[in-house]
Amino acid sequence: MAARSKIVAGILDVLDEMADMISALRCDFDGMKEYVDDMDDDLCELEESFMMHQDHNVVETECPNCGEELFFESVLLDDDDVIEITCPSCNEVIYINDGSFDFDFDLDPDELETLEREGH
Numbered sequence: 001m002a003a004r005s006k007i008v009a010g011i012l013d014v015l016d017e018m019a020d021m022i023s024a025l026r027c028d029f030d031g032m033k034e035y036v037d038d039m040d041d042d043l044c045e046l047e048e049s050f051m052m053h054q055d056h057n058v059v060e061t062e063c064p065n066c067g068e069e070l071f072f073e074s075v076l077l078d079d080d081d082v083i084e085i086t087c088p089s090c091n092e093v094i095y096i097n098d099g100s101f102d103f104d105f106d107l108d109p110d111e112l113e114t115l116e117r118e119g120h
């Protein structure tokens, strides 16, 4: 083989290797892109759920049975469907939005207890 052909063959080898490297990099890049897209989706979901919780007034109350602190969204109270809120700790029903409970959740639990004791 002439010296020139050897050089050309060497260059072709290098080009070949570079092509392999580039396609490997491309694979990495595609994988990375997928990963970033997934992360972007996750972030969107997080942001949505965060915004949702910001919009909705979260009600804080206390289980009258076991004293467990309870949090739920105030929109639940206005839902058209009948919703039961149960205490995750003792399973006591805290609230049913069928009118049988007449809590004013704007009051803090201590005030609520006082009012109930006074018979209002």
Ligand SMILES: [Zn+2]
Residues within 6 Å of the ligand: 063, 064, 065, 066, 067, 068, 087, 088, 089, 090, 091, 092
């Ligand atoms: Zn409870």
